[in-house]
Amino acid sequence: EPEVTQTPSHQVTQMGQEVILRCVPISNHLYFYWYRQILGQKVEFLVSFYNNEISEKSEIFDDQFSVERPDGSNFTLKIRSTKLEDSAMYFCASSERSPPYEQYFGPGTRLTVT
Amino acid sequence: EDQVTQSPEALRLQEGESSSLNCSYTVSGLRGLFWYRQDPGKGPEFLFTLYSAGEEKEKERLKATLTKKESFLHITAPKPEDSATYLCAVLGSGGSNYKLTFGKGTLLTVNP
Numbered sequence: 365e366p367e368v369t370q371t372p373s374h375q376v377t378q379m380g381q382e383v384i385l386r387c388v389p390i391s392n393h394l395y396f397y398w399y400r401q402i403l404g405q406k407v408e409f410l411v412s413f414y415n416n417e418i419s420e421k422s423e424i425f426d427d428q429f430s431v432e433r434p435d436g437s438n439f440t441l442k443i444r445s446t447k448l449e450d451s452a453m454y455f456c457a458s459s460e461r462s463p464p465y466e467q468y469f470g471p472g473t474r475l476t477v478t
Numbered sequence: 479e480d481q482v483t484q485s486p487e488a489l490r491l492q493e494g495e496s497s498s499l500n501c502s503y504t505v506s507g508l509r510g511l512f513w514y515r516q517d518p519g520k521g522p523e524f525l526f527t528l529y530s531a532g533e534e535k536e537k538e539r540l541k542a543t544l545t546k547k548e549s550f551l552h553i554t555a556p557k558p559e560d561s562a563t564y565l566c567a568v569l570g571s572g573g574s575n576y577k578l579t580f581g582k583g584t585l586l587t588v589n590p
Contacts, residue, residue, distance in 0.1 A: 412576035420576045464510030464569045469521035
């Protein structure tokens, strides 16, 4: 069964460093998302991406964040200058059709900022 | 703003002991309500989508139902492998087209 994959599974970085989290969505999906989950808290929406542009972003997704689909298979989230509070599990999701069609999540990347 | 409240926060059952999890929601126009299962350290795994009050969906020992204010996830004769956190999420029509709003989840433990 097709699934969303994410790399790395765990990333440790120092405060102020740039990180890139990578995702390979399900191959025939057209809508892509990033969410994050701080330990013990709710899953929170960051951004949605369709047709090579951001379709919606949350207030969390400030100028330090950016997303890109550099080729036909990868979808990346870049954090330019990481802060301690960026430590969280980051989930990529994809959807075959526009909402309210279901979103399928990857296994996540655990980002630890020291 | 869309809001989702799940109860109880944690539920411990014996194998075979049926029960229900609750998801109460507030949205301006429900476009979809989603149930996910999340194992520790993993991503949410899609279970069901419900679109309108009165709708029901079933999968193995799980059955999801929807009213205008809440959804229930009924677990019949659970097994230890059903142990996980169950997440409820909503998609409303009040200004956001893509954002799922999640609840905190119910941690279900099924003892053999």
